[in-house]
Amino acid sequence: MTENQPLPPDPDAQQPSGSRPPEPQLLKSPPAQAFRxxxxxxxxxxxxxxxxxxxxxxxxxxxxxxxxxxxxxxxxxxxxxxxxxxxxxxxxxxxxxxxxxxxxxxxxxxxxxxxxxxxxxxxxxxxxxxxxxxxxxxxxxxxxxxxxxxxxxxxxxxxxxxxxxxxxxxxxxxxxxxxxxxxxxxxxxxxxxxxxxxxxxxxxxxxxxxxxxxxxxxxxxxxxxxxxxxxxxxxxxxxxxxxxxxxxxxxxxxxTGQGRSYAIAALDPASLAAALTGLGVPFEAGKGRRTSVTVAVEREEQAAALLRDLVGAGVDISSFAPAVGALEETYMNMKVEQP
Structure with a gap:
């Protein structure tokens, strides 16, 4: 696929219909914009x-x-x-x-x-x-x-x-x-x-x-x-x-703003585990081929603070990122039943 500019959309746009005048001595909210x-x-x-x-x-x-x-x-x-x-x-x-x-x-x-x-x-x-x-x-x-x-x-x-x-x-x-x-x-x-x-x-x-x-x-x-x-x-x-x-x-x-699972990897996995334990942060072993751990993070600010604390504890972090995409996180948390 290339970056050619698509032709412009149909300029004809349906506009929301007008509303009746308000009844005498009765204030009404303006009509809501019709969903387009x-x-x-x-x-x-x-x-x-x-x-x-x-x-x-x-x-x-x-x-x-x-x-x-x-x-x-x-x-x-x-x-x-x-x-x-x-x-x-x-x-x-x-x-x-x-x-x-x-x-x-x-x-x-x-x-x-x-x-x-x-x-x-x-x-x-x-x-x-x-x-x-x-x-x-x-x-x-x-x-x-x-x-x-x-x-x-x-x-x-x-x-x-x-x-x-x-x-x-x-x-x-x-x-x-x-x-x-x-x-x-x-x-x-x-x-x-x-x-x-x-x-x-x-x-x-x-x-x-x-x-x-x-x-x-x-x-x-x-x-x-x-x-x-x-x-x-x-x-x-x-x-x-x-x-x-x-x-x-x-x-x-x-x-993106909801709780996320973050995957963390370090040059020395033992030092990472020790630092997380010392910070009181629960973690699980990662599921991929790469040696890593996953932690639950409520907000991006909390993730930033955790990364700062780990670096401050002397842990050489090699990877720190959401374990899955934002929409995938929602999907996995739904725990849908496969047919």
């Missing part, structure tokens, strides 16, 4: 006896990247399919930039870019042909199709492979093509199911950059991923789900 973005409330969906989604809520504001996090079988893909208007909920409501996708799926789909976890159909077509066909489906002006296709091929670093059939592309290359396909009509809402799957490290870095820029342009970006460490760098907030239910909604700032 993607929202879902009380969603449920079953497939026969299987309750894939039981009760899920989600709010993904414009201008932000929202992570969708949960174990396998939690209902994430079913939720994304309902948000994309590809699956009707049994219960609940969805708003896509103010549009109800159940009542008006065509209008909703015009605002949504959907990237499934696999490229899917049309493996006999070339990358250029796939994007050109998608542009026609979305009724892009004929004169603009070629330019839009070329811009997206450059964006996802597939220009040298533009005329290769999709079936010969690697898993990572197909993922990049799938992202370009989702962006072909310049959507306001982007829904991504495991977008980093199969990407090499360089492409993952480029993906992070692209998604952050898309959000900065005012778009809604929802990312479902099991790579939680990367989500710390991409997301503004996260919705945690398990067993078909929303468990928690949390901003990355909140996740």
């Amino acid at each position: 973005g993607l929202s879902a409330t009380g969603l449920a969906r079953s497939f026969g006896p299987v309750h894939a989604v039981v009760n899920m809520d989600l709010q993904a504001p414009s201008g932000q990247v929202t992570a969708l996090i949960g174990p396998n079988g939690a209902g994430k893909t079913t939720l994304l399919l309902m948000l994309a208007s590809l699956l009707a909920p049994d219960k609940g409501s969805i708003s896509v930039m103010g549009i109800d996708p159940v009542k008006d799926p065509a209008a909703a789909r015009a605002r949504i870019g959907w990237m499934p976890d696999t490229l899917g159909v049309w493996e006999a077509l070339t990358a250029r042909e796939i994007l050109t066909t998608m542009a026609k489906f979305y009724h892009l002006p004929k004169a603009k199709v070629a330019g839009r296709v070329e811009a997206l091929l450059e964006l996802v670093n597939l220009a040298p492979l533009a005329d290769q059939k999709a079936r010969v592309l690697s898993r990572g290359q197909q993922q990049r093509l799938s992202l370009a396909r989702a962006l072909i009509h310049d959507p306001d809402v982007l829904l991504l199911d495991e977008p980093a799957s199969g990407l090499d490290p360089g492409s993952r870095v480029a993906l992070r950059s692209i998604l952050r820029r898309l959000a900065a342009e005012g778009r809604v970006v929802v990312v479902s991923s099991h790579v939680l460490a990367e989500l710390d760098e991409i997301a503004d907030g996260a919705v945690f789900v398990n067993q078909g239910r929303t468990v928690l909604a949390q901003s990355v700032e909140q996740a």
Whole structure:
């Protein structure tokens, strides 16, 4: 993927409707600003006896990247399919930039870019042909199709492979093509199911950059991923789900400010253990190949103080950092049950 500037978002923006004048001699609070973005409330969906989604809520504001996090079988893909208007909920409501996708799926789909976890159909077509066909489906002006296709091929670093059939592309290359396909009509809402799957490290870095820029342009970006460490760098907030239910909604700032596990390594592990014992700090042996210990820290200020105390005690610290990412810490503390 490259750093090409994506095309600007759709300038048409729905404004909150006006409110009635206040009743005589009765003061009322001004109307709340209408939520702009993607929202879902009380969603449920079953497939026969299987309750894939039981009760899920989600709010993904414009201008932000929202992570969708949960174990396998939690209902994430079913939720994304309902948000994309590809699956009707049994219960609940969805708003896509103010549009109800159940009542008006065509209008909703015009605002949504959907990237499934696999490229899917049309493996006999070339990358250029796939994007050109998608542009026609979305009724892009004929004169603009070629330019839009070329811009997206450059964006996802597939220009040298533009005329290769999709079936010969690697898993990572197909993922990049799938992202370009989702962006072909310049959507306001982007829904991504495991977008980093199969990407090499360089492409993952480029993906992070692209998604952050898309959000900065005012778009809604929802990312479902099991790579939680990367989500710390991409997301503004996260919705945690398990067993078909929303468990928690949390901003990355909140996740970063919560209690964390820190991994500490020293040149002399014995001196580190002795110093922690002397400071009255409980610790456990680290779980990685490297000799280290983990300690529970409530706040970053406490972590800074502990590092200062250890150095002051003469311990040669070689590594001092959170043991896992902020969102991963929240996920692990949820103690979700694997299906």
